[in-house]
Amino acid sequence: MLSADAAVSVLDVDKSFGSVQVLDDVDLDIRKGEFFSLLGPSGCGKTTLLRILAGFEQPDAGQIIIGGRDMTGVPPHLRPVNTVFQSYALFPHLNVYDNVAFGLRMKRVPAAQQRERVGRALETVRIGDLARRRPDQLSGGQRQRVALARAIVGEPQVLLLDEPLSALDLKLRKELQVELSNLQETLGITFVFVTHDQEEALVMSDRIAVMNRGRVEQLGKAEDLYERPRTAFVANFLGSSNLIEGTVKAVTPEGATVQTVHGPLMTHQGAHLKIGQSVTLSIRPEKLRMERDDETEGNEVRARVDDIVYTGAENQYLLKANGERLIVFQLNADLGADEDFDYEEDVALYLPPGNLMVLEEG
Amino acid sequence: MRRTSPALAAYSWLVYGFLYLPILVLIVFSFNNSRFGATWQGFTLKWYGVLFGRSDVREALLGTLLVAIPSTLVSTVLGTLLGFGLWRYSFRWRTPLTFLMVIPIVIPDVVMGVGLLMLYALVRTVVPFSNGLLTVLLAHVTFQVSYVALTVRARLAGYDRSLEEAARDLGASDLQAFLRVTLPLALPGVLTGALLAFTLSLDDFVVTYFTSGSGFRTLPVLIYTNVKRGITPDINALSALLVGVTALVLVLASVISGRSSAFRRSARRGREDS
């Protein structure tokens, strides 16, 4: 991949530490001005990829292009990117103002311009009144803002953010998520955001690359990833899914029929499948319909309620069907409605063919 | 705070008494108006006068400083680089290097003195030289380096290595990042290490004794040769003066390291490795 409107192109990058391969043929484009997230569990290689973009690590193979320039051999201080570190990495011996001004001084920006730009950056992240404080006199959220101001004051083409919110408590994290999104829109800078928090990624990003064991599993908009996961890993890392294994029985232009332990199941996907091929189907727990009597024809599974978890907005039903576990989420829509099911109750599950996704082999 | 029994308190103060008794006796007797010092004969400052009148004392003092100042400078530079490197890099020879660094600290002074003496003798068979100042200086740097390196590394140990990366990220070159970020952070450790090195040099007798050869003396060597000949009150005065100087240096050191501990608290978290 290498397109003209890419802010960052990662071309076939490999990276190993000793015998451990942390990046395996990673290839992706990040568009100008987009909020792009690298999402994955710890150890998936997302931070390493970010550090390669920043220039702290060199790829073993492949190429990084930033703003149309090949970054091979370009040291960190000459790259048009800035980083917000997970630990903030504020200089403890400098006050907030000097921390933010550090980059401008390194680039020998004239003093008057320095003052103006630092002032503006501090106002942008709303900590204009903290300029004379030292980092150890700041709260976690304030440090976060200083780290942001320091990184944006140099007007980088790309801002790299390494789990910047992970050290904050939940409420502050939610606030800053919104602020970061707004900031990105105002500045128009490309953001590359590393996180292991799927909700954070879904809320903030224009596009997300889900990474697992050094590979990009799937890349797309939040909605695409959630509604149409292509692998079992994506299906389970973003939200939860019911996975059902089976063998393809019939293929039509409209979809396929898959033989499973629950009987034949129709899906609107899978026109490309071959008969006899084994596949995994995935369906989100809120996309199953649960009823007392079976009335519809096809794509139905008889199940028994095993456990019920009440989470406020919804009920989560754990069911047993043909020896397999299935989960169903149901909104708590009406008070007093006779829609709640009991333990041990026998129910019928309807799996709409449009909601059944065919997964690629991991 | 936990309770302590009065018995423990009394015992502890006795131990403190044990620690300070000789030093107090030494200071008191340096003001004793008696040639032989066993009994108190009244207050006098004349031994200090005698001391300053002795040219060999002035020479030894000069010798002490001529060793202590340059050796401290050299060992501070070497030790700071070493301490920084041990903090900054992970490499296979880290543990052996740490072990090597610890050796000058733990080996008995006699062994170090004798070993260096033999090294010098061996070198002399190839390059004839007999500069007592130089040989002592090299010897002192050898035991000072480790102390400085360990102090600097201990100082840096509290900081995340991402601080340097942050500097690089913001446009600082390798050298700028070191000079603008790492060095200022290490500075209290560097100064403490330098003071430590300086005091160790002032204090050293054994290594100097073996490596100085004839013709070059430091104060401790002078004290030793005098004491071997018998107690003289002017040596009491010299000792008391040295106690005073040491105390001064120590207070200075604790002020420096005390003021710096305030910003050690921040920036402790490590980054996730992925």
Next chain:
Amino acid sequence: MLSFRRFLASLGPGTVWLVIFVVGPALILLAYSFLTRTDVGQLGAPVTLENWQRIFGYDALFQEWVPDNLRVLLRSVLVAAVSTFVCVLLGYPLAFYIAAQPPRRKNVLLLLLILPFWVNFLIRVYAWIIILRPFGLVPSTLAVFLGMTYAYLPFFVLPVYSSVEKVDWRLVEAAEDLGATPVRAFWAAIFPQTLPGLIAGVILTFIPALGTFIVSDLLGGSKTALIGNLVQDQFGQAGDWPYGAALSFLLLGAVLLGLWLYARLAGQKGLEELI
């Protein structure tokens, strides 16, 4: 490449220095210990084991056994051990007392503990001459013990103190809750927690006590000569460098072996905490 140059620039000079001035002399000591005595400072053939035999009391042909030198070695170990033991008696309770004080007082007490340790070693030993001589106790074995204990006590207290500082006192409550008497609670709950500091303290006291020659030189007589005095003598009046080298290397070897064992036991961190 750039970062490798920087790596070398940072670690290179110090490492080279230590190799030349620490590893070098150690190897020279070892080599010399197998040479024969010649004129002072001259390398001499033939290669021989005589110096090592002498340490253990044998002559060149293993015909006679005169354990004078062996006696000095044993005495060195004994004097160092007794002094260390006295340090334990004096210093171990002191560490508990300091650790129990309020923070400010604690810092003052620690400073007071370290202060005498910074006074020139010679002067500290010399001070004991002033005190003990009027009583006719210089030279004497008692004076040597006193001087040693005095000289190395702070070395012992500091590591013990840092162990006591970290003691989890809830274990005492747990032990007493389970019916232990205070004495048994101490041995079961407190003592094991202070063991790392105690071991470090013993090492830090024992090693220099084993190698000293000033204390015995100034406070003791010829009857209390220690291995350090023996070494000094070989490089002074006796002028037998190869034998002195063998003695020195024995001392060095013993210390390095102890250190290595400690490092195996306590790991790299323990090695660093030792200093």
